[in-house]
Amino acid sequence: MITAPADWYYFSEGGKHVIFTCRHLALRVEKASLARAAAAFARYKHSDSQQNDDRYELLETTDTSSPHSMFSRFIVEPNLGKCYIDAPKNLLLPEEFCSCLHYQAMSCGKIPTSRVTSWQVDTQSNKTELLESTTYVRATLLRNCAQLKTQQKSMQYYSENPITISVEIKPKAGYLSSSPLVLPAHRCKYYRSRYNLQQELMEKNVVEKGWCRDQLQFVDDSTTNNQSGFKRSSYSPLDLFSRDHARIRSAVMELSKNMQNNFRVWCNGEKVFGEYDRLSPVEYYGLLSRMIGTKHCNVDVTDSGSILLHLVANVVSDILYREKLLDELLELQLLDVIDSDGAVLVYDRLVYLVNGSQSEAELALEQHFTASDEAPVYNKSSNSSRQEISLLSSPYPMPHCRHLHELLNDIRQFQSELQNQRASGQSIDESIANKYHSDCLHHVSQLSKESCIFLLSNWLLSLTMCDVSLFVTFELILSCDTDVRTEYNQSVDSGGLYAFALDTIPSLPKAIVHYEINVIDYDPKPAKKLRNRHGVERLFQFCESKR
Numbered sequence: 341m342i343t344a345p346a347d348w349y350y351f352s353e354g355g356k357h358v359i360f361t362c363r364h365l366a367l368r369v370e371k372a373s374l375a376r377a378a379a380a381f382a383r384y385k386h387s388d389s390q391q392n393d394d395r396y397e398l399l400e401t402t403d404t405s406s407p408h409s410m411f412s413r414f415i416v417e418p419n420l421g422k423c424y425i426d427a428p429k430n431l432l433l434p435e436e437f438c439s440c441l442h443y444q445a446m447s448c449g450k451i452p453t454s455r456v457t458s459w460q461v462d463t464q465s466n467k468t469e470l471l472e473s474t475t476y477v478r479a480t481l482l483r484n485c486a487q488l489k490t491q492q493k494s495m496q497y498y499s500e501n502p503i504t505i506s507v508e509i510k511p512k513a514g515y516l517s518s519s520p521l522v523l524p525a526h527r528c529k530y531y532r533s534r535y536n537l538q539q540e541l542m543e544k545n546v547v548e549k550g551w552c553r554d555q556l557q558f559v560d561d562s563t564t565n566n567q568s569g570f571k572r573s574s575y576s577p578l579d580l581f582s583r584d585h586a587r588i589r590s591a592v593m594e595l596s597k598n599m600q601n602n603f604r605v606w607c608n609g610e611k612v613f614g615e616y617d618r619l620s621p622v623e624y625y626g627l628l629s630r631m632i633g634t635k636h637c638n639v640d641v642t643d644s645g646s647i648l649l650h651l652v653a654n655v656v657s658d659i660l661y662r663e664k665l666l667d668e669l670l671e672l673q674l675l676d677v678i679d680s681d682g683a684v685l686v687y688d689r690l691v692y693l694v695n696g697s698q699s700e701a702e703l704a705l706e707q708h709f710t711a712s713d714e715a716p717v718y719n720k721s722s723n724s725s726r727q728e729i730s731l732l733s734s735p736y737p738m739p740h741c742r743h744l745h746e747l748l749n750d751i752r753q754f755q756s757e758l759q760n761q762r763a764s765g766q767s768i769d770e771s772i773a774n775k776y777h778s779d780c781l782h783h784v785s786q787l788s789k790e791s792c793i794f795l796l797s798n799w800l801l802s803l804t805m806c807d808v809s810l811f812v813t814f815e816l817i818l819s820c821d822t823d824v825r826t827e828y829n830q831s832v833d834s835g836g837l838y839a840f841a842l843d844t845i846p847s848l849p850k851a852i853v854h855y856e857i858n859v860i861d862y863d864p865k866p867a868k869k870l871r872n873r874h875g876v877e878r879l880f881q882f883c884e885s886k887r
């Protein structure tokens with residue numbers, strides 16, 4: 341691929357990666373790599389705009405056996421659904437090209453304050469890399485999810501001047517923990533979602549997230565419950581994953597009311613709603629009238645932002661309800677049968693079994709987890725009942741180990757005790773929980789190496805699935821015959837289509853929604869995360885049991 345830095349525009353960023361887009365393409369690069377390339381390429385003169393127009397060759401690597409590629413191909417695609425995943429291409433970017441991209445990002449004025457430090461080169465830890473600069477930087481080429489892949493223009497439904505809306509949702513974990521290995525001080529996990537618990541910890545200033553670092557102002561106003569300016573979200577991931585249309589809608593509405601790091605909206609590739617992004621009422625009015633047609637847009641200009649957001653949230657909830665993606669995602673999340681507390685214990689057991697070597701334990705675990713060391717298994721069992729944490733749909737083969745089976749048996753029995761208690765609105769009897777806890781600790785102390793790797797692979801897969809984001813992109817089509825004869829769901833070859841009616845704008849005629857959903861940011865979580873996981877989990881002792 342031959343391209344110039346000037347063809348690429350800063351689009352968005354997360355904790356580690358930045359995305360640049362060029363029409364229907366998205367380039368995903370580690371920010372630290374760009375910063376290193378910029379530092380190493382000091383002879384580059386940024387004032388010379390000529391260099392931005394220079395063309396470079398981006399080399400495509402056919403590295404299909406890398407852990408990331410194997411994980412994407414053999415674990416994520418078959419289990420989440422090929423139609424929701426766009427296989428990334430691996431690229432090698434010339435350092436000079438990266439240096440230009442770095443400069444563009446630095447000067448575009450779009451980097452959120454909270455992310456500024458992630459662009460700095462860590463001169464301590466990267467000293468060697470700085471000195472022995474590599475000439476190429478690894479990157480991945482993806483489809484730009486803010487654009488629709490399949491245009492409906494060839495079809496009967498066609499809009500002259502379509503507005504493409506993209507909504508990014510980070511849904512987080514949609515289940516409650518029910519592992520007997522949860523530490524007694526962390527039993528709040530049995531009754532409240534991890535998201536909800538973390539909201540409490542953020543409100544109490546016990547936890548600070550990357551997305552809001554240095555952004556919160558120390559204010560004391562009526563909209564916040566504390567002095568840090570943080571406003572707790574009422575979003576419930578349990579609602580979003582509930583399969584119930586009304587609950588899904590309520591979850592999306594809550595996300596849109598308090599967006600934090602979990603909800604963003606773009607309109608034709610420009611961000612229009614985000615935690616720190618708002619347009620003026622006049623601009624929202626302009627967008628709304630382009631979307632629903634000027635003659636239907638008889639709303640107060642000052643209300644147009646909230647009406648637009650309401651319209652978007654309604655469409656997104658319909659789409660999420662129609663598609664099976666959230667079900668598939670939840671099924672993989674539910675592979676966490678041991679909870680993070682249990683994962684810490686099983687990890688310690690694994691390290692013990694490999695003579696105390698953390699790196700050896702992590703290497704063995706990662707090769708298994710990413711499917712890069714063995715013939716992949718496409719397990720797509722649908723035997724598990726929903727909301728029941730189960731390994732039935734695990735893509736990893738279960739090893740034969742008596743202690744593993746005893747452990748899983750106790751986990752199952754404890755789950756059903758807990759479900760009965762939850763159903764009757766009571767808390768689990770502490771003595772029962774203690775008994776299961778100590779029995780399970782014993783089973784863990786007897787596990788084989790293969791069993792530890794099996795349990796931890798499922799836990800890491802669940803962890804990865806709890807941190808993905810969804811991009812829901814759609815167009816609302818009015819200027820056509822709205823008598824829709826065919827509604828269909830998304831497939832590998834085409835997006836989905838359905839008829840939509842919005843009751844809050846009575847004059848609005850029936851419309852057609854053409855949409856696509858994509859899953860992004862499904863990088864396999866590194867096994868070394870387990871080294872410090874007890875420090876993360878320890879904080880739940882500061883949460884109230886019930887809210």
Ligand SMILES: O=P(O)(O)O[C@@H]1[C@@H](OP(=O)(O)O)[C@H](OP(=O)(O)O)[C@H](O)[C@H](OP(=O)(O)O)[C@H]1OP(=O)(O)O
Binds near residue numbers: 510549803807869
């Ligand atoms: O544990 P959580 O729920 O705080 O999730 C972390 C994310 O927090 P948030 O989505 O903002 O709540 C966090 O996101 P931010 O940096 O806050 O944007 C990361 O995604 C982190 O993963 P990693 O350490 O970069 O691999 C995530 O950590 P893992 O849970 O995946 O270890």
Ligand SMILES: Nc1ncnc2c1ncn2[C@@H]1O[C@H](COP(=O)(O)OP(=O)(O)OP(=O)(O)O)[C@@H](O)[C@H]1O
Binds near residue numbers: 352355357482485
């Ligand atoms: N294919 C894509 N098309 C359009 N935008 C994208 C795409 N992939 C990612 N993005 C945008 O870029 C942002 C950062 O990407 P990504 O989530 O991959 O980064 P990250 O650093 O790995 O995130 P995190 O810190 O959550 O792990 C996303 O939140 C999203 O807004």
